[in-house]
Amino acid sequence: MKNLVKLLFVAIVIAGLSAFTNGKKEIKDGYKIGDIATDFKLKNVNGKMVSLSDFKDAKGFIVTFTCNTCPYAVAYEDRIEALNKMYAKKGYPVIAIMPNNIAVKPGDNMEAMQERAKEKGFTFPYLMDEGQRVYPQFGATKTPHIYILEKTNRGNVVKYIGAIDDNYQDANKVKVKYVENAVNALLKGKEVETKETKAIGCSIKV
Amino acid sequence: MTFCYYFYKMKVYVLFFIIMFSSCKNEQEIKKDIKVENQKELIVYDFNELEPLLNIQDDKTYVVNFWATWCAPCVKELPYFETLNKEYKSKDVEVLLVSLDFPNQYDKRLKPFIAKHELRSKVVALNDVDSNSWIPKISEEWTGAIPATIIYNKSKRQFYEQSFNYSELKTEVDKFLN
Numbered sequence: 001m002k003n004l005v006k007l008l009f010v011a012i013v014i015a016g017l018s019a020f021t022n023g024k025k026e027i028k029d030g031y032k033i034g035d036i037a038t039d040f041k042l043k044n045v046n047g048k049m050v051s052l053s054d055f056k057d058a059k060g061f062i063v064t065f066t067c068n069t070c071p072y073a074v075a076y077e078d079r080i081e082a083l084n085k086m087y088a089k090k091g092y093p094v095i096a097i098m099p100n101n102i103a104v105k106p107g108d109n110m111e112a113m114q115e116r117a118k119e120k121g122f123t124f125p126y127l128m129d130e131g132q133r134v135y136p137q138f139g140a141t142k143t144p145h146i147y148i149l150e151k152t153n154r155g156n157v158v159k160y161i162g163a164i165d166d167n168y169q170d171a172n173k174v175k176v177k178y179v180e181n182a183v184n185a186l187l188k189g190k191e192v193e194t195k196e197t198k199a200i201g202c203s204i205k206v
Numbered sequence: 207m208t209f210c211y212y213f214y215k216m217k218v219y220v221l222f223f224i225i226m227f228s229s230c231k232n233e234q235e236i237k238k239d240i241k242v243e244n245q246k247e248l249i250v251y252d253f254n255e256l257e258p259l260l261n262i263q264d265d266k267t268y269v270v271n272f273w274a275t276w277c278a279p280c281v282k283e284l285p286y287f288e289t290l291n292k293e294y295k296s297k298d299v300e301v302l303l304v305s306l307d308f309p310n311q312y313d314k315r316l317k318p319f320i321a322k323h324e325l326r327s328k329v330v331a332l333n334d335v336d337s338n339s340w341i342p343k344i345s346e347e348w349t350g351a352i353p354a355t356i357i358y359n360k361s362k363r364q365f366y367e368q369s370f371n372y373s374e375l376k377t378e379v380d381k382f383l384n
Contacts, residue, residue, distance in 0.1 A: 071276050071308065104278075141367070142351035163350075167335040169308060178338075198341035200306055202277060203351035203367075 030139010031147065033195045036155035037063075040134045042097065042127035045110070045117045050125045052095070052149070052156055059091030060150040060159070060186060062179060065140040067098045068116045069107040070202035073143040075168050077120055080144070083164070083179060084124040092148075092183050094124035099135035099143065104205040135204055142201030148182050148192070159186060162197030248312055248320075249330045253340035256332055259302060260344065260356065266298045267359040267382045269375075272332075272344075272352050274306045275319045279369045280353040284323070286372040290379065291327040297383055301327035306352060309333050357382055 031037060041051045052061060064080055066073040084094035102109040110128055117126045129135050138147055148160035160182040165174040182192040260270060271287050273280035284303070291301035303325065307316045312331060320329055334340055341348050345365035348354055355366045359382050366378070 071274075075308075141349040145349075163338060166338060168337070169335050173335070175336075197338040198348065198350045199337045200341070200350045200352065203279060203353070203369075205279075 030137065031158045031161070033158055033161065035158045037147070037149050037158055038137055039156070040137075042129060042134065043110070044125045044127050045114045045122075050095070050127055055093060057091065058093060058151060060148065060183075061156065062087065062092055062094045062183065063138070063147040063149060064094055064096045065099050065135055065138070065143050065145040065147075065204070066096050067100050067105070067108045067143045067202075068112050069100070069105050070143045072168055072199075072201045076144050076164055077116075079164055079171055080124070081120065081122060084122075086180075087183055088124070090183075090187060092187070096122070096124055096126045097129050097134060098126065099129045099132060099140060100205040101132060108205075132204075132206065140204060142203055144199075144201055146179055148179065148186070150186050159192050160195055163199030166197075168199065248317055250309075250312070250333050251330055253332065253334040253343070256304065256330065256334075257343070259330070260358070263360045265360070266300050267357065267379065268300050268302060269379060270302045270304060270356040270358075272304050272306060272354045274352060275311070275315045276307070277352050283353060283370050283375075284325075286370055286375050288323075288325060288327055289372060290375055294379060299379060299383070303327050303329045305329060305331045307331060 037052075039052045041049050044050045052058075055061070062083055066076070066080065068074070080094055080096065088094065098108055098113055100108045106112075113126055113128060116122075138145075140147075144164065146160070146162060146164055147158055149156040150159045160179070162178060164177075164179045165171075166176045166178070167174045176194075178194055178197050181194065185192045260268075262268060269287065269290060271280075271283075273284065275281065287301050287303065290299065305316055309331075316331065337350060341350050344354075344356065345367075347365055348367055351367055353369055355368075355370065357364050357366070357378055362382055364378070364381075370378075
């Protein structure tokens with residue numbers, strides 16, 4: 001009997017440890033191309049809660065992890081707004097999510113987000129990942145970090161992960177517009193050619 | 207102004223001497239002199255120019271840290287890399303700090319930062335906008351977030367997309383020293 005208790009104890013410890021490492025791994029793994037993205041419910045800068053399921057007419061989404069305080073994210077603000085202007089009416093709205101821990105980055109708190117959204121005239125929802133539960137599901141590691149989702153009968157399928165384009169410094173010198181190319185392909189019912197790209201960004205603050 | 211004048215005058219003399227002795231001094235030596243002078247300036251590379259520094263095949267262990275002045279966790283861990291560079295010099299460890307600051311910030315922020323913090327490790331700036339082409343060459347694991355660090359020597363290489371404290375950094379570097 002004593003041995004059994006001991007064995008049980010060891011089993012619990014092992015289970016506990018493996019659960020811990022799994023939890024850590026989940027953040028790193030996140031969604032792969034072809035995965036179904038889970039819906040979320042996050043607070044927008046206008047105080048309303050926003051979910052992907054609210055967008056009845058959408059064909060998909062340009063989910064953008066971004067923030068106020070990262071120079072790379074700031075460099076892309078106008079381009080993100082332009083993407084929403086161009087593609088929201090075609091069925092691919094931008095959904096921006098601010099993933100940082102605001103205790104570490106007070107410049108990303110709701111007030112600062114509201115201010116930035118007003119200042120820049122964002123026409124897309126700018127949501128706070130309160131409790132930082134959504135970005136680990138996606139596997140976002142930095143800002144800006146884009147996930148293009150296509151709405152299907154199975155759910156919202158991840159079709160593209162990565163950067164907006166190939167020049168963060170100068171919008172006029174961009175050679176390849178990764179996000180535009182991907183959405184254009186999806187709108188035509190074609191495969192996305194470049195499914196994943198890498199870009200420098202600010203690590204998400206935990 | 208007067209200082210400039212003297213400097214100018216001196217330069218003329220120096221030039222005069224160089225011309226005089228150019229027959230004795232070979233070209234390579236002169237190039238070396240120029241290089242020493244330039245080290246006070248910020249060295250800016252594109253990825254092709256940086257790549258050799260990530261693959262040096264000698265007896266040293268290299269710690270390459272990707273950072274930027276605006277990246278708070280990078281700035282926080284920078285002193286640990288500086289300490290490492292100092293304390294591990296005798297163990298043949300060399301630190302290279304690769305700044306990803308934007309070019310329009312070199313004069314405004316990066317150079318003053320290097321001066322203010324008296325950085326002793328070698329600092330270079332990487333200016334190469336097409337990051338999708340070079341991030342995977344640094345590491346397939348790298349998603350592009352900074353801080354990021356490579357530790358390597360001729361027989362071993364490890365990539366870290368994370369922040370370090372000093373003891374963590376030492377532990378990792380010690381694994382390369384045997």
